[in-house]
Amino acid sequence: MEEKKNYNNIEIVKEGGLQCDNTTCDYTEDTLFKDYEACIGKPCPKCGENLLTEDDYHRAVVLRETINFVNSMSPENLDSINNLLTEEERSELLKNMDFFKDAEGIDDLSEDTKIIKTTVTTHKEVKAIKVEKADAED
Numbered sequence: 391m392e393e394k395k396n397y398n399n400i401e402i403v404k405e406g407g408l409q410c411d412n413t414t415c416d417y418t419e420d421t422l423f424k425d426y427e428a429c430i431g432k433p434c435p436k437c438g439e440n441l442l443t444e445d446d447y448h449r450a451v452v453l454r455e456t457i458n459f460v461n462s463m464s465p466e467n468l469d470s471i472n473n474l475l476t477e478e479e480r481s482e483l484l485k486n487m488d489f490f491k492d493a494e495g496i497d498d499l500s501e502d503t504k505i506i507k508t509t510v511t512t513h514k515e516v517k518a519i520k521v522e523k524a525d526a527e528d
């Protein structure tokens with residue numbers, strides 16, 4: 391298979407990690423994405439509840455494929471998508487997307503924020519849980 395160029399539009403700062411399905415249990419473990427598949431159905435060592443369901447695994451895979459897709463787009467491609475929207479429209483869109491809706495800090499982002507650091511969960515659903523402004527590196 392042809393290796394696609396990675397433009398790193400989305401940088402994965404910290405990946406993986408598993409969280410116990412039991413809401414009263416706080417067990418988490420650091421697991422890399424590549425090891426997820428082996429963890430499907432693995433019981434929590436603390437309470438015995440499931441650590442990674444088939445559904446949660448599937449969401450993690452879809453998220454990873456989405457990131458790979460965005461990262462395969464060149465800066466020119468991304469620019470042309472971006473230019474279809476005004477800054478105001480873009481910020482409105484961001485706030486209205488279910489994905490970002492409940493994320494901590496979403497209301498504090500200014501309209502001209504281009505690079506944001508997003509913490510994403512794939513537990514039960516794919517959702518942003520926290521957004522922060524990140525400075526562009528130049």
Ligand SMILES: [Zn+2]
Nearest residue numbers: 410415434437
């Ligand atoms: Zn547990």
